[in-house]
Amino acid sequence: MTKTDDAPKQDEKSAIDHLREEMANYMGARLDRAAETVGQKVTDLTGRLTDVTENGGELPGIGSRLLQGESPVRALVSEKAKSAASGVADKVKDAFGGGGGGKPGGPKVTNMIEVLDVGVPLRVAYDKWTQYEDFSGFAKGVQSVSTEDDATTTWKTKVGPSTRSFEATIQEQIPDDRIVWTSDGSKGTTQGAVSFHELAPNLTRIVLVVEYYPSGFFEKTGNLWRAQGRRLRLDFKNFQRHVTLTDEEVEGWRGEIRDGEVVRTHEEAMEEEEGGEDGEETGDETEPAADETGADEDAEEVEEEDGSEGR
Known part of the structure; x- marks a missing residue:
């Protein structure tokens, strides 16, 4: 095999080695970043625990998990899951009987x-x-x-x-x-x-x-x-x-x-309405009769006066 044939293989091997090196650097950076995040969480937690020890108070959820022997990473994951579940429970409570709208715990309206x-x-x-x-x-x-x-x-x-x-x-x-x-x-x-x-x-x-x-x-x-x-x-x-x-x-x-x-x-209401209507109709009929009687009386008086003057 000539040197010309060996050159492509060497270039290919070099490219693979370079890719592996870059992948290793990337994974290392990710791990360092994760470790730094967890370390910061643990540092913050240590400060809170110190404050509880010096001033008294209630241990946070992660602190109690650490005292029970859980690792810092596992304690953080467990508390996040608990927080998410609590959020869902609050939403369900608000939707079906609790919180918001009316008195606390009262019915939705x-x-x-x-x-x-x-x-x-x-x-x-x-x-x-x-x-x-x-x-x-x-x-x-x-x-x-x-x-x-x-x-x-x-x-x-x-x-x-x-x-x-x-x-x-x-x-x-x-x-x-x-x-x-x-x-x-x-x-x-x-x-x-x-x-x-x-x-x-x-x-x-x-x-x-x-x-x-x-x-x-x-x-x-x-x-x-x-x-x-x-x-x-x-x-x-x-x-x-x-x-x-x-x-x-x-x-x-x-x-x-x-x-x-x-x-x-x-039935009582309809009778009252019908009674009122009948009364109105009766009133309309009696009034002309009264007018006619009055007219007849006036005519008789006129005739008597005419007769008297004639006599």
Whole structure:
């Protein structure tokens, strides 16, 4: 073999040796840096331990691990893992019952306020709202509604994957004015009020205010994403469409409820309305009769005067 053939092999060997040397230098630098970092941590820890010894106090987590025989590196890794786990636990606690929003440890609350204007008279808007069993026809979040009595209804609703049933009790109901209710179910409770305001003869403003207290894992998860608020907003708009575009006349519940008790039934309210209308009609009929009688009397007096003058 000639010298010319040996030259490429020597150059290749030299390049490999140089690469190995550079790799060794790199790994050495990384190890030195790691050792320096750990050394600094240990130095800081030594200072903290000295401070505890001289001034009294509680040993930090790493210090207690070192006293139990763990190596400085392992103690640092263990404390970092513990800190990360604690952070995750705090986030879960905040999400499902603890911290932030309301009283410490208290239930999460979703506050919902919606305002809509509908192009119908005040009475029409109110009457159609009281037809609760019709809600399942236009509200996608309502599966069914059954009326137990004048103040109590049972609702079956759905928000995303969560289905829940609850019983609603009307606490106050004033015709053409407002309805205030509370509800209780296995997955949450609510307090709500809806009020009706006449803006013009054919324009009514409806204000809806609801506080929702979720209960259970899935309900609280939905609460984080405000799923209930979005569902309520969409169904409220569906009511706006329903009441504006539906020409069908309905007879709403015209009774009155105060403090959860019916103080005037629907039948009593309708009788009072009909009685008032009858009274107005009767008054209109009697007034012309009185005028006619008066006119006849005046005519007789005129005739008597004419007869007297003639005689």
